Amino acid sequence: MKVISKVSDTSLNDLVEERMNPVVEYFGNIYRGLKTAMIGMQITFKHLFTRAVTIQYPTVKMKLPERARNRLYVNMDDCIGCDQCAMACPVDCIDIETIKSAPEDNLGMTSTGQKKRLYVPVFDIDIAKCCYCGLCVYPCPTECIKMTDVYEFSEFDRHNLIYSFSTMTPAEIETAKVKAKKMEEEVAAKKAAAAAAAKAAAEAKAAAPPAPTPASGEQQQKTE
Amino acid sequence: MEQLLKTLIGDTLLNHVIIAALPLVFILLFALVAIYVEMKMAAHMQDRLAYMRTGWHGVLQPIADMLKLLQKEDTIPTAADRIFFILAPYVVFIGSYAAFAALPFGSSFIGSNLNIGIFYIVAISSLVVVGIMMAGWSSNNKWSLFGALRSAAQIISYEIPSAFAILGVVMIAGTMNLQELSAAQTGGVQHWMIFGGTLPLMKKLIVIPVMLVLFVVYYVSSMAEVNRTPFDIPEAESELVQGYMTEYSGMKFAIFYLAEYANLFAVSAIATVLFFGGWASPFASAMTGPLWSTFWFVAKGMLLVCVNIWLRWTLPRLRVDQLMYVSWKVLTPFAFACVLALGLILVW
Numbered sequence: 001m002k003v004i005s006k007v008s009d010t011s012l013n014d015l016v017e018e019r020m021n022p023v024v025e026y027f028g029n030i031y032r033g034l035k036t037a038m039i040g041m042q043i044t045f046k047h048l049f050t051r052a053v054t055i056q057y058p059t060v061k062m063k064l065p066e067r068a069r070n071r072l073y074v075n076m077d078d079c080i081g082c083d084q085c086a087m088a089c090p091v092d093c094i095d096i097e098t099i100k101s102a103p104e105d106n107l108g109m110t111s112t113g114q115k116k117r118l119y120v121p122v123f124d125i126d127i128a129k130c131c132y133c134g135l136c137v138y139p140c141p142t143e144c145i146k147m148t149d150v151y152e153f154s155e156f157d158r159h160n161l162i163y164s165f166s167t168m169t170p171a172e173i174e175t176a177k178v179k180a181k182k183m184e185e186e187v188a189a190k191k192a193a194a195a196a197a198a199k200a201a202a203e204a205k206a207a208a209p210p211a212p213t214p215a216s217g218e219q220q221q222k223t224e
Numbered sequence: 225m226e227q228l229l230k231t232l233i234g235d236t237l238l239n240h241v242i243i244a245a246l247p248l249v250f251i252l253l254f255a256l257v258a259i260y261v262e263m264k265m266a267a268h269m270q271d272r273l274a275y276m277r278t279g280w281h282g283v284l285q286p287i288a289d290m291l292k293l294l295q296k297e298d299t300i301p302t303a304a305d306r307i308f309f310i311l312a313p314y315v316v317f318i319g320s321y322a323a324f325a326a327l328p329f330g331s332s333f334i335g336s337n338l339n340i341g342i343f344y345i346v347a348i349s350s351l352v353v354v355g356i357m358m359a360g361w362s363s364n365n366k367w368s369l370f371g372a373l374r375s376a377a378q379i380i381s382y383e384i385p386s387a388f389a390i391l392g393v394v395m396i397a398g399t400m401n402l403q404e405l406s407a408a409q410t411g412g413v414q415h416w417m418i419f420g421g422t423l424p425l426m427k428k429l430i431v432i433p434v435m436l437v438l439f440v441v442y443y444v445s446s447m448a449e450v451n452r453t454p455f456d457i458p459e460a461e462s463e464l465v466q467g468y469m470t471e472y473s474g475m476k477f478a479i480f481y482l483a484e485y486a487n488l489f490a491v492s493a494i495a496t497v498l499f500f501g502g503w504a505s506p507f508a509s510a511m512t513g514p515l516w517s518t519f520w521f522v523a524k525g526m527l528l529v530c531v532n533i534w535l536r537w538t539l540p541r542l543r544v545d546q547l548m549y550v551s552w553k554v555l556t557p558f559a560f561a562c563v564l565a566l567g568l569i570l571v572w
Contacts, residue, residue, distance in 0.1 A: 040538040044269045054273040
């Protein structure tokens with residue numbers, strides 16, 4: 001223990017520290033050592049009888065908070081194939097493919113009352129790539145992609161971690177694709193016919209000479 | 225014990241071999257129990273659970289540890305000094321084990337009733353220094369060498385206060401024979417050496433504080449002798465990997481480990497014999513007899529082992545210079561002063 005000496009006339013004295021009597025210091029150290037050891041032993045003795053804070057994991061699991069972000073889940077009934085989640089994902093782990101449906105097809109309604117217009121044959125999430133940021137959850141218009149509290153989903157094979165949420169069977173996909181292709185061809189044919197008709201009309205118009213309009217020419221000179 | 229074996233087998237060499245092997249059985253069982261108790265006590269002091277999966281609350285864990293050590297690969301570094309490397313653990317173990325020969329396990333169970341019992345124990349347990357030095361040098365590893373040198377310095381420095389403390393007790397009792405020392409403390413708690421032994425009351429009152437100081441001196445130096453925290457610089461687990469035991473694995477490591485626990489029990493047992501009555505029952509006449517005396521001896525030994533574990537998980541490790549300071553500048557002067565005081569009191 002050091003005692004700072006009293007303020008006196010010379011400034012140098014302020015920097016000098018007085019040591020305690022070494023004998024007193026020696027016995028003081030021993031006493032302090034023993035006393036603190038006793039205090040320490042008291043504390044550990046008390047802790048010997050406190051309840052342990054360990055949670056014995058596989059048999060007892062901790063409850064996760066309500067908004068914990070763990071494995072993703074997609075409710076395909078509500079998915080409208082807007083691709084917002086795939087675009088929002090920073091690691092590109094969501095893979096979506098859509099097929100246009102015909103206006104008369106009934107794909108059903110989402111829970112928010114929207115009519116679904118797109119078939120979603122491929123909705124793959126590579127959960128190994130997912131960084132659990134939750135950025136895909138907010139853009140979804142129907143709130144169909146969610147983060148659940150499941151965290152025990154290890155697999156032996158990496159490829160088992162690519163989750164496919166799409167509920168279309170290969171047959172359905174095939175029919176949808178065929179239908180979509182047919183529709184496209186119809187639209188293209190119509191467009192071609194319309195283009196041909198427009199072209200014919202334009203050619204007919206070009207055949208007549210263009211009429212001059214002097215009134216518009218004078219107005220232009222005044223405003224300048 | 226010898227009589228019993230003589231009647232069973234006849235007076236052969238096998239008798240002596242069996243008697244010599246009995247403390248080994250005790251050490252092995254004690255090590256299993258001590259490892260379990262240490263882990264569990266340490267865990268509960270830190271508000272956590274230790275082993276819970278192997279057996280009910282982990283009672284089978286020490287056996288699992290033992291099996292693991294037995295089937296581990298026993299590596300010897302290429303550049304290590306083979307002979308000393310292989311011999312070192314056994315030398316250390318012999319040093320700890322030989323002390324068990326003179327410990328009075330009960331009123332009629334003692335390996336060898338030496339007249340210089342305690343002197344023999346102090347001398348033979350210095351053999352561990354040789355073993356540790358062998359382990360450190362032959363490992364061909366700088367850190368092991370540091371650990372071994374520190375350990376040698378530590379053990380040698382702490383033998384002096386420990387010897388003085390023992391001297392104090394021997395002065396009061398008048399004998400170095402451990403069996404007689406324990407026998408002198410029968411008849412109730414008041415006859416225990418820490419309370420002055422069988423001295424008249426006036427002298428007792430003056431002697432008791434001196435004996436308390438001597439007990440603290442002995443206990444602290446015995447902890448340093450067996451390299452237990454706060455004096456475990458040689459095995460400083462976070463500094464020197466495992467100190468002088470770094471290069472050892474498998475069976476040799478198991479022997480070192482066993483030697484540490486054997487040493488632990490040996491010094492706790494010596495402390496109980498010297499200060500707390502050995503195998504004498506704390507009640508004047510109840511619970512006496514050969515089997516009861518063994519129970520008391522082991523129970524008191526275990527209690528001091530538990531206090532040792534308690535201290536291990538309470539105090540931080542001492543630095544090497546602090547270690548030397550404590551030994552030479554605190555324990556030795558105090559022990560010397562106490563022995564001096566005892567001498568004056570006894571002469572009066």
